[in-house]
Amino acid sequence: MATAKLNQIIAVEKGVKSKSFAELTEAHHLLLKPALLSGISRSYQPKDDEGEQLPPESTKVQVKAEEVLRKTAATLTRLFDVTATKDWANCVARADVKVDGTVLLEDVPVTYLLFLEKQLTDLHTFVKKLPVLDAAESWAQDVSSDSWKTDPVQTYRTKRVPRNHVKAEATEKHPAQVEVYYEDVTIGYWTTVKFSGALPARRVNELLDRVEKLQQAVKFAREEANGTEVDDRQVGEAVFGFLFG
Incomplete structure (x- = not known):
């Protein structure tokens, strides 16, 4: 054969x-x-010898x-x-799937390796689109909410209050000349903490690196399996x- x-x-x-x-x-x-x-x-x-x-x-x-x-x-x-x-x-x-020299999956059939390749392509797209924390903010993990939060930021709440400015004192002949103006007066304070369920960029990059490593390992394993006599x-x-x- x-x-x-x-x-x-x-x-x-x-x-x-x-x-x-x-x-x-x-x-x-x-x-x-x-x-x-x-x-x-x-x-x-023809019917007779003289016929056509x-x-x-x-x-x-x-x-x-x-x-x-x-x-x-x-x-x-x-x-x-x-x-x-x-x-x-x-x-x-069949072939082993090895990542960084370590066998992750042993003796995998080539048909399953093809399945893995397709799934890892989809997972790569999924991980690449994960939400990332806003780089303009400083974030810290908040254990109680299992998310990320910023440091508290205090802002003022103000109210416009009318004030009187006497331009000229009253005299016997003339009333006082008073000008009304408005002044912003602090009446309270806002303390704001932002929360987010997104991921740090470094975490997303780590996940992408893992997916890409496994993709490469699966391709190598498929090539090895496809070399079977x-x-x-x-x-x-x-x-x-x-x-x-």
Whole structure:
């Protein structure tokens, strides 16, 4: 039984699929054209020797259904064999996922490694969009609320109070000249503490680094698993021997 590497089988599978689909479609269309499946042969014999002589007519059968079946079986046999080889190989192709030299996941099937790759791509997008604390503020962890908070900031609450300014004192002849103006007077204090459930930028960067490390480790493991030697499976002949035999 011939052998190959799993990654070689994966590399040719797409081309084999495309070729099989194209040839199967062509065969299907041919069999839908009755004219190509039909033939005729006829000759003319005048009633007597003096009658008009006409040449024979014939049309050959251009498409033979049994021949199309044989060609279809041959085309699909290659596809069935390649796919079987890949699927059988996927049952045995495994590798360890190592991060910084330490085995995180042991003996992982290649199909699960492909699943992990897809999930980690989605997780990378998720982590990258995590909310980050406003860098313009100074934050500290608040254990009681399980969040982050700023230092208290005190601001004043003021009120506009009218004041009188005597521009000229009253005399016997003239009343006092008084001008009214307003003054902002502090009447209280606001003490503000901001809270946030977002994450520090360093935490988000740490998480991104971990995801990217695991992504790299999974890719290495997949390549290792795909380098597994596999036996060339031949199942198409049995299938089409039964179907079209």
